Amino acid sequence: xxxxxxxxxxxxxxxxxxxxxxxxxxxxxxxxxxxxxxxxxxxxxxxxxxxxxxxxxxxxxxxxxxxxxxxxxxxxxxxxxxxxxxxxxxxxxxxxxxxxxxxxxxxxxxxxxxxxxxxxxxxxxxxxxxxxxxxxxxxxxxxxxxxxxxxxxxxxxxxxxxxxxxx
Ligand code: SF4
Ligand code: SF4
Numbered sequence: 001x002x003x004x005x006x007x008x009x010x011x012x013x014x015x016x017x018x019x020x021x022x023x024x025x026x027x028x029x030x031x032x033x034x035x036x037x038x039x040x041x042x043x044x045x046x047x048x049x050x051x052x053x054x055x056x057x058x059x060x061x062x063x064x065x066x067x068x069x070x071x072x073x074x075x076x077x078x079x080x081x082x083x084x085x086x087x088x089x090x091x092x093x094x095x096x097x098x099x100x101x102x103x104x105x106x107x108x109x110x111x112x113x114x115x116x117x118x119x120x121x122x123x124x125x126x127x128x129x130x131x132x133x134x135x136x137x138x139x140x141x142x143x144x145x146x147x148x149x150x151x152x153x154x155x156x157x158x159x160x161x162x163x164x165x166x167x
Contacts, residue, residue, distance in 0.1 A: 015148020058113035
């Protein structure tokens with residue numbers, strides 16, 4: 001079994017080094033059966049996620065600007081003792097699809113590599129990196145981006161190459 005890599009500098013370096021190959025692999029994956037691909041990714045994700053401790057990483061919080069629902073904004077406003085409007089004025093910006101997203105990078109709630117609002121973190125954060133979801137083949141641009149920052153994505157994508165014997 002291939003060794004799990006969690007060193008963020010190494011993953012970043014390999015992300016740059018393997019970028020072309022990752023796009024070629026994306027084209028290959030696009031020709032596979034989507035349902036079968038989802039099954040394989042879900043299995044790999046389950047195995048890899050168990051071996052990586054997100055509480056010792058937190059790297060995604062250096063890059064994510066998660067979208068928030070109005071309900072989530074209400075919870076966070078209450079937590080910070082702000083009004084909904086004050087929260088939006090200070091922490092939210094609209095993305096290109098007009099979704100309300102946390103605006104600061106790294107995330108303002110990241111403290112010592114940990115989420116300081118973990119219990120009430122947005123759904124988009126708790127679901128990241130989305131490898132348990134269906135339709136993996138439709139999200140491959142995002143996967144390649146996340147490959148160089150998220151150890152779970154990196155190791156799942158590498159094992160997927162091994163599974164398909166992709167060189
Ligand atoms: S809210 Fe928490 S989990 Fe989400 S990006 Fe910010 S620090 Fe990370
Ligand atoms: S989801 Fe990925 S980048 Fe985020 S904390 Fe876990 S391993 Fe690190």
